[in-house]
Amino acid sequence: xxxxxxxxxxxxxxxxxxxxxxxxxxxxxxxxxxxxxxxxxxxxxxxxxxxxxxxxxxxxxxxxxxxxxxxxxxxxxxxxxxxxxxxxxxxxxxxxxxxxxxxxxxxxxxxxxxxxxxxxxxxxxxxxxxxxxxxxxxxxxxxxxxxxxxxxxxxxxxxxxxxxxxxxxxxxxxxxxxxxxxxxxxxxxxxxxxxxxxxxxxxxxxxxxxxxxxxxxxxxxxxxxxxxxxxxxxxxxxxxxxxxxxxxxxxxxxxxxxxxxxxx
Amino acid sequence: xxxxxxxxxxxxxxxxxxxxxxxxxxxxxxxxxxxxxxxxxxxxxxxxxxxxxxxxxxxxxxxxxxxxxxxxxxxxxxxxxxxxxxxxxxxxxxxxxxxxxxxxxxxxxxxxxxxxxxxxxxxxxxxxxxxxxxxxxxxxxxxxxxxxxxxxxxxxxxxxxxxxxxxxxxxxxxxxxxxxxxxxxxxxxxxxxxxxxxxxxxxxxxxxxxxxxxxxxxxxxxxxxxxxxxxxxxxxxxxxxxxxxxxxxxxxxxxxxxxxxxxxxxxxxxxxxxxxxxxxxxxxxxxxxxxxxxxxxxxxxxxxxxxxxxxxxxxxxxxx
Numbered sequence: 121x122x123x124x125x126x127x128x129x130x131x132x133x134x135x136x137x138x139x140x141x142x143x144x145x146x147x148x149x150x151x152x153x154x155x156x157x158x159x160x161x162x163x164x165x166x167x168x169x170x171x172x173x174x175x176x177x178x179x180x181x182x183x184x185x186x187x188x189x190x191x192x193x194x195x196x197x198x199x200x201x202x203x204x205x206x207x208x209x210x211x212x213x214x215x216x217x218x219x220x221x222x223x224x225x226x227x228x229x230x231x232x233x234x235x236x237x238x239x240x241x242x243x244x245x246x247x248x249x250x251x252x253x254x255x256x257x258x259x260x261x262x263x264x265x266x267x268x269x270x271x272x273x274x275x276x277x278x279x280x281x282x283x284x285x286x287x288x289x290x291x292x293x294x295x296x297x298x299x300x301x302x303x304x305x306x307x308x309x310x311x312x313x314x315x316x317x318x319x320x321x322x323x324x325x326x327x328x329x330x331x332x333x334x335x336x337x338x339x340x341x342x343x344x345x346x347x348x349x350x351x352x353x354x355x356x357x358x359x360x361x362x363x364x365x366x367x368x369x370x371x372x373x374x375x376x377x378x379x380x381x382x383x384x
Numbered sequence: 385x386x387x388x389x390x391x392x393x394x395x396x397x398x399x400x401x402x403x404x405x406x407x408x409x410x411x412x413x414x415x416x417x418x419x420x421x422x423x424x425x426x427x428x429x430x431x432x433x434x435x436x437x438x439x440x441x442x443x444x445x446x447x448x449x450x451x452x453x454x455x456x457x458x459x460x461x462x463x464x465x466x467x468x469x470x471x472x473x474x475x476x477x478x479x480x481x482x483x484x485x486x487x488x489x490x491x492x493x494x495x496x497x498x499x500x501x502x503x504x505x506x507x508x509x510x511x512x513x514x515x516x517x518x519x520x521x522x523x524x525x526x527x528x529x530x531x532x533x534x535x536x537x538x539x540x541x542x543x544x545x546x547x548x549x550x551x552x553x554x555x556x557x558x559x560x561x562x563x564x565x566x567x568x569x570x571x572x573x574x575x576x577x578x579x580x581x582x583x584x585x586x587x588x589x590x591x592x593x594x595x596x597x598x599x600x601x602x603x604x605x606x607x608x609x610x611x612x613x614x615x616x617x618x619x620x621x622x623x624x625x626x627x628x629x630x631x632x633x634x635x636x637x638x639x640x641x642x643x644x645x646x647x648x649x650x651x652x653x654x655x656x657x658x659x660x661x662x663x664x665x666x667x668x669x670x671x672x673x674x675x676x677x678x679x680x681x682x683x684x685x686x687x688x689x690x691x692x693x694x695x696x697x698x699x700x701x702x703x704x
Binding site: 186188189192193194195196204266267269271273275276281282283284285286288306308310311312313314316 | 402403404405406407408409410415421422424425426427428430485486488490491493565566570573574647648649650
């Protein structure tokens with residue numbers, strides 16, 4: 121009897137320890153507080169700011185976009201053809217490259233109060249690559265007649281938190297944010313495994329995503345010496361040093377692909 | 385029930401291979417309710433897996449109640465009570481692996497999903513043991529074809545085989561879940577090379593050792609089996625499974641690691657080679673467990689050994 125009581129006590133203690141461990145690690149909500157958002161923004165002299173614009177090119181023949189089979193869900197299949205979005209853009213331009221000031225800007229900036237929007241339509245994410253400031257609200261909408269789940273998987277050491285929520289047709293938008301800078305944070309839908317997108321969480325507002333021509337513009341950048349980085353979801357990162365004079369304008373070019381290019 | 389449990393293992397494998405484990409983000413409800421959701425996309429695999437699991441849980445509870453009501457055999461009562469407790473534990477592990485996607489430390493999800501995969505196969509072997517111990521052949525006097533001098537050695541080798549297959553299962557499950565949740569195509573939270581060297585290489589090295597242990601153990605048993613089919617059949621079946629499993633392992637390696645790098649979604653060859661590899665592994669663990677039990681049964685009784693393990697004294701036990 122004594123032994124039995126001891127075993128029961130040990131089991132209760134073990135269960136409580138497990139519960140304590142689990143509850144300690146549980147989520148307290150998926151909206152995060154940002155260091156960047158908390159600090160007071162340093163004023164930028166808007167009379168001196170300039171801009172950096174440029175193009176991201178793909179050297180050589182782009183691989184053909186792979187076709188996606190959406191027959192798993194009739195609602196998606198009805199939306200027509202879908203292809204992988206990683207190599208989009210015109211003949212030479214590379215779309216969906218995130219270009220940002222990686223180094224050189226030491227000021228602080230407050231996250232804008234206006235949200236950025238992710239739309240789920242045609243069983244795809246729009247946009248495929250998104251730039252957002254740490255702490256800025258991301259409004260996630262579902263315009264499909266099917267349920268999606270939104271599942272960001274941040275890097276383990278990023279300080280951002282993984283979460284997974286479903287959103288039915290006509291459901292209210294989800295408002296989320298990420299508190300720590302992170303580049304190419306993958307987001308997927310486990311109901312439709314082809315649905316993938318990337319969120320780039322920046323610590324400053326100086327970033328852009330290349331368009332179908334591979335063009336990008338980073339506006340209102342204070343004068344200074346910067347390291348600019350261009351990141352592609354599968355081709356990796358290229359960097360360039362840029363000097364910007366007061367009210368100046370600089371043009372840079374990044375090249376990805378087999379032939380290399382101006383970027384390092 | 386064994387066939388249904390095998391089906392459940394296949395369904396579980398399809399969930400992982402289709403990257404659908406989080407298609408339903410809550411548990412024990414599905415999308416906040418117990419009603420049937422729309423069975424499309426990943427929901428078909430995840431909710432389908434839950435439905436099969438719930439059906440098997442009901443069968444296991446019925447089995448436990450029936451056994452406790454119908455027999456006083458301690459080992460059967462213990463096994464069925466363990467099965468009933470195990471099915472609850474397995475459901476909780478599966479549920480927590482879903483919920484852990486929202487926890488702060490992402491390693492919980494890896495650990496829980498791996499534990500869920502491993503524990504599922506332990507349950508498979510446990511239920512198979514109940515089926516064996518309640519089978520018609522178990523009611524008959526066992527053919528004690530193994531000499532007293534050979535018995536300890538055979539028990540050690542067949543026990544070692546079960547242990548090696550279990551280690552192989554843990555390494556395989558860990559690789560599968562780390563690769564699909566942290567590997568390429570998921571933001572590569574862990575470098576592909578690191579996943580391979582930490583989990584896949586040990587899995588492959590252990591496969592060679594396990595294959596060697598399997599051949600030694602089964603040849604030793606079959607040489608001493610005489611006309612005892614309960615020893616010969618599992619041995620022969622293990623040889624067939626080993627060959628199939630090695631081929632499926634190469635197939636899974638090619639489709640998962642070598643060819644899958646750039647596909648937009650899980651494709652048929654990847655899904656079926658990985659699920660078949662996992663299922664063949666489960667069948668190997670089960671067959672090795674049965675062989676270890678049969679070796680024990682075919683060994684001479686040691687002094688003071690409990691007889692009930694070797695022969696079921698009555699026909700009152702349930703048939704699984």
